[in-house]
Amino acid sequence: MEISSKENTQFFSNNTILPVDRSSFKSESSTSKEKQSCRGGIKVFLGALSFVYFAKALSGSYLKSTITQIERRFDIPSSLVGVIDGSFEIGNLLIIILVSYFGAKLHRPRIIGAGCLIMSAGTFLIAMPQFFMGRYRYERFPSTINSTVSISPCVQDESQTPLSALEKSQAKINAGCEKEAGSSMWIYVLLGNLLRGIGETPIQPLGITYIDDYAIEENAALYIGCVQTVAIIGPIFGFLLGSLCAKLYVDIGFVDLDSVTITHKDVQWVGAWWLGYLIAGVISVLAGIPFWFLPKHLPRPESRKDSSTSSEHSKFITEDNKDQHKSYQQQVKIAEMAKFLPSLKNLFGNPVYILYLCASIIQFNSLIGMVTYKPKYIEQQYGQTSSKTNFVIGLINIPAVAFGIFSGGLIMKKFRINVLGAAKLSLGSSFFGYLLLLSLFAMGCENSDVAGLTVSYHGTKQMTDYEQALFSECNSGCACSKNDWDPICGENGVTYISACLAGCQASNGSGKNTVFFNCSCVGTLESPSRSSSAVVGPCQKGNECSKIFLYFLIISVITSYTLSVGGTPGYILLLRCIKPHLKSFALGIYTLAIRVLAGIPAPVYFGVAIDTTCLKWGSKRCGGRGACRLYDSSALRYVYLGLTLVLGTVSIFFSVAVLWVLRKRSSPQDETLSANGERGTCGTKSRKDNFVNSDRLIQTTYWPEKETRL
Numbered sequence: 001m002e003i004s005s006k007e008n009t010q011f012f013s014n015n016t017i018l019p020v021d022r023s024s025f026k027s028e029s030s031t032s033k034e035k036q037s038c039r040g041g042i043k044v045f046l047g048a049l050s051f052v053y054f055a056k057a058l059s060g061s062y063l064k065s066t067i068t069q070i071e072r073r074f075d076i077p078s079s080l081v082g083v084i085d086g087s088f089e090i091g092n093l094l095i096i097i098l099v100s101y102f103g104a105k106l107h108r109p110r111i112i113g114a115g116c117l118i119m120s121a122g123t124f125l126i127a128m129p130q131f132f133m134g135r136y137r138y139e140r141f142p143s144t145i146n147s148t149v150s151i152s153p154c155v156q157d158e159s160q161t162p163l164s165a166l167e168k169s170q171a172k173i174n175a176g177c178e179k180e181a182g183s184s185m186w187i188y189v190l191l192g193n194l195l196r197g198i199g200e201t202p203i204q205p206l207g208i209t210y211i212d213d214y215a216i217e218e219n220a221a222l223y224i225g226c227v228q229t230v231a232i233i234g235p236i237f238g239f240l241l242g243s244l245c246a247k248l249y250v251d252i253g254f255v256d257l258d259s260v261t262i263t264h265k266d267v268q269w270v271g272a273w274w275l276g277y278l279i280a281g282v283i284s285v286l287a288g289i290p291f292w293f294l295p296k297h298l299p300r301p302e303s304r305k306d307s308s309t310s311s312e313h314s315k316f317i318t319e320d321n322k323d324q325h326k327s328y329q330q331q332v333k334i335a336e337m338a339k340f341l342p343s344l345k346n347l348f349g350n351p352v353y354i355l356y357l358c359a360s361i362i363q364f365n366s367l368i369g370m371v372t373y374k375p376k377y378i379e380q381q382y383g384q385t386s387s388k389t390n391f392v393i394g395l396i397n398i399p400a401v402a403f404g405i406f407s408g409g410l411i412m413k414k415f416r417i418n419v420l421g422a423a424k425l426s427l428g429s430s431f432f433g434y435l436l437l438l439s440l441f442a443m444g445c446e447n448s449d450v451a452g453l454t455v456s457y458h459g460t461k462q463m464t465d466y467e468q469a470l471f472s473e474c475n476s477g478c479a480c481s482k483n484d485w486d487p488i489c490g491e492n493g494v495t496y497i498s499a500c501l502a503g504c505q506a507s508n509g510s511g512k513n514t515v516f517f518n519c520s521c522v523g524t525l526e527s528p529s530r531s532s533s534a535v536v537g538p539c540q541k542g543n544e545c546s547k548i549f550l551y552f553l554i555i556s557v558i559t560s561y562t563l564s565v566g567g568t569p570g571y572i573l574l575l576r577c578i579k580p581h582l583k584s585f586a587l588g589i590y591t592l593a594i595r596v597l598a599g600i601p602a603p604v605y606f607g608v609a610i611d612t613t614c615l616k617w618g619s620k621r622c623g624g625r626g627a628c629r630l631y632d633s634s635a636l637r638y639v640y641l642g643l644t645l646v647l648g649t650v651s652i653f654f655s656v657a658v659l660w661v662l663r664k665r666s667s668p669q670d671e672t673l674s675a676n677g678e679r680g681t682c683g684t685k686s687r688k689d690n691f692v693n694s695d696r697l698i699q700t701t702y703w704p705e706k707e708t709r710l
Contacts, residue, residue, distance in 0.1 A: 041298045042215050045109065046223050048290040049207045050230040052116060055287040056200050057234025058241070059123050059280040060088070061398075063193065065242025065390040068376050069273035073136065073250065074129075074186040075618060075626035078373070078610045082603035084190045085372055089599035091122075091197025093592070099202045100588075108206040109294035115202040116288025122195025123281035129185035130274035136250045137621065138268040153499035153507060153516060154478035199284075214298040232402040239394025241279065246271035246386040261511045264385050266537055267629055268485070271386060347586055351661050352577040356570070357593060359654035363430065364598035366647035367563070369606035370640075376610070377640050380631045382445055382549040383541035392553060400557045404564025412569055419576050420662050422569035427655045429566025434648040436559040437641065443552045444637040445545040448538065450487075450495045450630060451502070453615050457521055474521035475503040483619040485629045489539040490522035491532050497616070502534055512536060573658075609639050 063085065071081050103111050211223050249260055250270040262269050348354060378389045408425070411417065417425065447454040452470035470482045480500035487495050488502060496502035496519075503520030514536045522532035578586045611628065613635035618626035 041295070042211065042223070044290070045210060045214075045294055045298075046226065048287070048294070049112075049203075049211070050227050051290075052112065052203055052207070052287045053227050053231040054234040054237075055116070055280070055283045056119065056203060057231045058238040058283065059119070059196065059277075060200075061235035061238030061394075062242050062276045062280055063088075063126075064372060065239050065246075065375060065386075065393070066271075066273040066276065067372065068379060068386055069246065069250075069271050070186070070189060071376075071627050072268065073270045073273065074189070075620050076186055077625070077627065078376070078607035079604060080186065080607070082372065082605075082607035084186065084193060085603040086600040087190045087194040088197040088200075089595045091194040092201050093197075093595055095198055095201050096592075100205050103202055103206045104209060107296045108202075108210050109291040109296070111202045112206055113288040113291030115199045116284050116291070117199070119196050119199030120281045120284035120288070122192045122197075122199060123277050123284060125192030125195060126189050127274035127277035127281070128192075129188050130250070133185045135255060136270055138262055138266075138270075153502075153504040154475070154480075154520075214300060229402075232398070232405070235398045236394050238280075239390045239398065241276045243387045243389075243391035243394065245273060245276045246390060248272035248275065250274075259511065261514070261536060263512065263537065264387060265540070267487075269386075343582060343585055347578065347582055347589065350578060352658055352665075353574070353586060355654050355658045355661065356574055356577070357590060359651045359658065360570070360574075360590070361593055361597045362647050362654065363651035364594050365602045366644050366651065368598055368602040369647075370644045372603045373606055373610060373640060377636065378549075378552075380636055381633055382545055382552065383448070384549065396553060396557055397560050400560040401564045404561040405567055407561075408565040408568035411565070412572060417569065419573060420659075420666055422573045422576075423655070423659045423662050426566040426570035426573060427652070427659055429562055429564075429569075430648065430652050430655060433559050433563035433566070434645060434652065436555055436562060437645055437648070439555055440552060440559075440641055441637065443548050443555065445541055445548055445633055447633045448495055448541060448630075449493065450497070450538075450615075451521065452497060453630060454632075455494065470497065470501060472521065475501050478503060485616065485618055487538040488516060488534040489537055490519065490534040492522055493539055494522070495538040496521065496534065499534065504534060577662075606640075606643065609643055610636065613639055 067081055067085070070076075070084070071078060099111070207227070208224060211227075212220050215223050247264055248271055249255075249257060250272055252272050252275075264271070374393065375386065375389045378384050378392070379386060384392075408429070411425065412422065415421070449455045451457050452472070456469060457472040457474055471480070478500050480498065482497075484498045484500070486498040488499050488504075489495055490502065499507070499516050499519070502516070502522055504516035504522075505518035505520075507514055507516045509515055516534045519532055519534050522534055574586070574590065575583060610631075613632045614628035614630070615632050616628070616630040618629050620626045
């Protein structure tokens, strides 16, 4: 009776207010204005966040495109480049917990703006060594440099070389050592990438939650999908920018380009890698500006004020009982801390979650390693330039990845696939993707004919101890160094490490147009009695290799699409197979594990494995091993593709185990588990009712390195 009387009182009071028409009109007009301001504010934030996603994806993919350029510029091995690449994940992990916890309580747009400034500072720091470490010096015999002094490449003794030339050469080396010995400028690249990781941290968690809090519920998934779509466009422009900068000489604007004696096809060529970082840094600065003018809070839509999807800080708090609720919040926090270990035990006691986590970690090891060194593989295996390699990846591979992600979500929605179906789709995608990858073993080019390394000076296949084979009877009278790398192409189609080792006695012309004559070793293969000529630069691979490269591109695009189709179903599987109150915690553990166990180590050990296939290491000016000049094509193919395939195969076995557990749980005899709550949300028979909510998950899926999964 008390309840009914209260209801009658409320009804009567409401009826007494109804005749006040003007106030109702004012409230309606204020509500419409609030809706308009809410829509306008969230759209401004959406545009700004999309631009930030574009900026961070562009700079991240540009770093991938400059891996080989950085390796050559700083004379470092691939394993060290892998450490530089993994420093981004380290920076991200340093503050991810602090940002995720405290960021939601502070001014989220301004924190994102500060992150953009930090990200741009890191990008600028990566480019700084170019302005402090002097001009790039590549190995070239003095006769190929524009000079009036004519020097014979084959020097029988030092008296044949003009004293002034020797003194100048030695003086330059000594001067270079003073600057080079005390400088490890690649550390600035590592620190800059670390800073990029720190600055990028708040963008995703704070930006996505801000949209989810203040957007109309039915539009939230669309908005987040738009942001992720723009994030896919970023890598396309990143690799295209890398292609453009790779064509420009590293010291453009600082030296006379006519004096450069190498072309962009030479293995010693280094493009203007630093220029793209300056451009990416400027874009990051511009992307962060709008966030400093956005409000901390936007008017919450009427449909979201009492919704279960509202933010935690206002979900249960009203204006009348905020003070009374503070003590309750503290009690809740203490209770949540006490539940941490049981939640962790509950999460790791879920076999589906653990098996899928293991499968994802191993698969991301495979994919991240493959993506990081894919430009290097294409350059060394198929003889392509850095510019063309980046252009192909940006214009062909990444759109295939984007289309694959979209197709996976579309298939899930159109066929209303349940958890078991999602597991099958994810497994099938991985299986056929790695099966296609297996065919790439047959699409490799043979080693280039390099005298003393891959073939002997008599045209036969090389022996094991290649350093001793660099010297032959044809160049025994020349005082040559085995550490030099100044390749020339003989008219017989064989590359020689230097004009001296080719036994060349004379030269004509200067710079790129230098021609060597009377090369005793060049004539030994076909006509030993006749001396032949050679030109500057290594010999290019034949037309047959170009055809194989075309087949490689076709299979690579299909593989990229196939692997990407399974990304969305796998992510939905992860979300549905854990209890609702553990989803945030489970996703946090998942992201942390992927970054620590895949994002950081994969580039390092892939780089170490690739270094084992090097045939000819460069030498630093002051001694010590530099960057690799020539790889064994066959060994590189087996190591690069083999390591990727082995890791992928292991992940497939874990995916099969996930499917087996799901089948077992969905069997009739195990349905009794659902009564005790042991199955979480892994049931496969009741998904039709919940599938409406899954549409939103399909459009908002995100996982680490999605933008660069090739």
